[in-house]
Amino acid sequence: MALTFDGLAEVSLARDLLRRWWGLDLGLSEADGKGYVRASHATCESVRGVVAASCAAALEELAGELAKSKDRSALIRRCHAGMVLVVAPVFGSKGLAGVVYATGACTDRNAVEQKLVATIGCGPDEARALSEAVPQLSDGDLERVRDLVGAAAATVERAQPAEIPPTTHAHPFTEMVGDSPAVRDVVKLLTKVVRSEATVLIQGESGTGKELIARAIHYHGPRVKKPFVVQNCSAFNDNLLESALFGHVRGAFTGAVKDQPGLFQVADGGTFFLDEIGDMSAALQVKLLRVLQEGTFTPVGGTKPVKVDVRIIAASHKDLAAMVAHKQFREDLFYRVNVLKITVPPLRERVSDIPRLAQHFVNKHWRSPNPAPRLSQGALSRLVAYPWPGNIRELENEMERMLVLAGDATELTASMVSGRVSGIVNAAQSAPRPLRDVVANAEADAIVASLGRHTGDRELAAADLGVSEPLLAARMAALGIGGTGA
Ligand SMILES: Nc1ncnc2c1ncn2[C@@H]1O[C@H](COP(=O)(O)OP(=O)(O)OP(=O)(O)O)[C@@H](O)[C@H]1O
């Protein structure tokens, strides 16, 4: 897989700093070490490819070492000419995908000079001239080089298209995307629920997929050829809702010019999804209880009961058991409704489903014959980190928004994730976040900005921030900024 490298802003910044500060270039090579192309300066160029142990071979060996290592930090080694080689891994879903490197510096010019004579076969004068052109790094410089190479590699890694493995959990409810234990439990329950005729209660926060589950029960069950009718019990006032559910007879109220069948009659033989049942008035709860007990009801203004055969699925984001305890919902109706209960977990409790759901919504809303864009690893990291108070519906809206922003780009990147979800805009208002995260982010921003102003000089940055250098180093270590050097 080709890695994105040259177009990335952070990579350009790291390259620019490496060049300006130490005259080093930054390169990328494939996982097998092939693709070594960049040489930092004339000395580097003149030893490239000389003798069997060329730079590419040194890089290949280091790539092999990184592939086996669990540690993702950059390695510092010497090349065959005694120069420093700093290499950081870029991991993909199938292991090492490539390495980012900077080479051509030294920590000891004499050592390079000796190597040039011994290994490359240079004459003493030539070796001295070549070694004098090699930039020399202090230990602190070396750490900074390592930080920059590591940061560039991390950026390349984040920009890779995310690999979302196909679900390993085959089931007939293909409209239910997800592989988390919670989804598996729901699917297991659904297999039983579709075979029965019992009333189902679906509980879950707003936007968790309650209606999707209700539809799945209907469309995978024996009533599939009959209607699936939905009514939200919080949508109308009491009179309208009663009329909508049970119908009315001519003359029942002003404007009732003819008999009007209710939705229960429309749903006859099929399934009726009563959404937000917790919002139903006490009077309507009694009427609904009768439908559940006897299968009959009386239209508004009518006298003759009507008999129907309807399977009822009810949903609520409120805790109906608690409402019963507070006498806000009839206990007898609760027991009639709560025969089979499905609890849908919020998205923040099934984070492992976010990548699959995100790509599912990209594909769902993609309106072109070309292949749908893929999500980058960086975009996915942001989506996964957000607590999704609005649940799956909010994730779906976010993906639609990203598709609009992307235009005809083949990849959805981190910069296309909305500021709210990325935690950049209105972080404190939009999502509940622990105070320590907010503080840590602000602190990290201030430190990075100050280091940037002082081109990485910690002494000046510490003075700027009004803290001691050891304290700055400790905070940087705690916040995961930079390396451990001076
Ligand atoms: N597991 C899932 N796989 C794929 N899409 C899903 C899944 N769960 C929910 N969705 C989608 O998310 C959106 C919201 O789901 P749905 O309307 O079923 O939720 P809800 O709990 O009824 O929400 P509300 O409380 O707002 O009525 C829909 O577009 C639905 O298709």
Ligand SMILES: [Mg+2]
């Ligand atoms: Mg709903």
